[in-house]
Every structure is written in structure tokens, then in C-alpha cells.
Amino acid sequence: MSPTFYFAIVGTNDSPLYEAEFGVRRDENKHLNQFIAHAALDLVDDAQFMSNSCYLKTVDRYNEWNVSAYVTPSNVRLMLLHENKAEDSIKGFFTDCHELYLKTLLNPFYEPNAPIQAQAFDTKVQALARKYLL
Template identity: 80%
Template sequence: MSATYYFAIVGTNDSPLYEAEFGIQRDENKYLNQFIVHAALDLVDDAQFTNNACFLKTVDRYNDWNVSAYVTPSNIRLMLLFESKADEVVRAFFMECHELYLKTLMNPFYEPNTPIQSLAFDSKVHALAKKHLLL
């Protein structure tokens, strides 16, 4: 069975800016994945003030699932729900996604803190997932 991942970029007002699923997803898990990641946001808020690093590693667990987070200096949260993966692999994925998000912010047509609807952004995130997570 292939590994499954749920990735979300969450804005400063706790609204999702971008969501993606990688690997094989079952339809019944779609809303559960969103719920698990959203529930972990409070733990991310607590952890970011006790840790100076952007990458917060595993901030929450739900059954066999882990939630890792990466907090940008502008308080945008990159969240990943996964079954098991080495911290360095997840960290590398987050860093490249953060760089991709920064490039999106530099686009004069993108309004900060609004959903990202770019097909190019989506395809690049999926390529990063394939490179780092779906090995």
C-alpha cells in the first residue's frame, strides 16, 4: 500500500490557502485529514513560541498519523499529515514549499492571505512531493 499525505498551507487568520493530497487517499479520510490538521494549529501556535526554529517537527499525533509543521516568519503555517517519514525528508519538503510560496508572494497579481489557485503552483508542489515524500 502506498503512503498517503495531506499538505496544507494555512494563513494568518487560520484559513487554508492551499491544500493537496499525495499518494492514495480514501474519500472517507478527506475531511478527517482536514480536521486533524486544523486541530493541530493550536499546538503549532504554542510550539512556535517555545522554539526558535521554523521547522517544528512532529507537533501532534492521531492514531498512526503524525502532523508536522513549518512556520514562516510571517506566521504562515505549512502543515503535513503523514504516517511515517524521517524528519529531514519532511524538513526538505517544507523548505522547498516555503521557497515556492515566497515566489508566489512576489507575483503582483497574488493577494497575500488568499487561496492559491495557480495550476503551476499546484504542479510544482506535487513535483516536490514526488521528489521528497513519494520515494
């Protein structure tokens, strides 16, 4: 059984801009995953002032889930719920997803803090998940 990951990009107004699940799909946990990620936002906000890095590592734990976070300079939060996984691969995943998000921001048709619905973005995030997480 492969591990499960839940990834979310949360905008500056705490609204989700993008969500994805990787690995084994457990639909009954989708709302729980959203709840865990949203509950960890306050801890991310506290942790970002204690670190000089965008990558905050594990900021919260819930049962078997770890919540890792990455905060962009514009205060957009990248959140990953995962079971035990190597921190280096998670950092690489976040770094590449941040670069992908920046390329989306450069698109003149993308409205900042709007949900990201581009199929190309989703395909690239899925490829990054296969490369770093699965």
C-alpha cells in the same frame, strides 16, 4: 500500498490557502484530514515559541497520523499529515514549499491570504512531494 500525505498551507487568519493529498487517495478521509490539521493549529502556535527554527517537527499525533509543521516568519503555517516518515525529507519538503510560497507572494496579481489556485503552484508542489515524500 504507498503512504498517504495531506499537505495544507494555512494563512494568518487560520483559513486554508492551499491543500493537497499525495499517495493513495482516500476521499472518505479528506474531511478528517482537514479536521486533524485544524485541531493541531493551537499546538503549532504554542510550539513556535519554544523553538528558534521554522521547522517544528512533529507537533501532534492522531491514531496513525503524525502532524508536522513549519511556520514562516509571517506566521503562515505549512502542515503535513503523514504516517512515519524521515524527518529530514519532511524538512526538505517544507523548505522548498516555503520558497515556492515566497515566489507566489512576489507575484503582483496574488492577494496575500487568498487561496492559491495557480496550476503551476500545484504542479510544483506535486513534484516536490514526489521528490521528498513518495
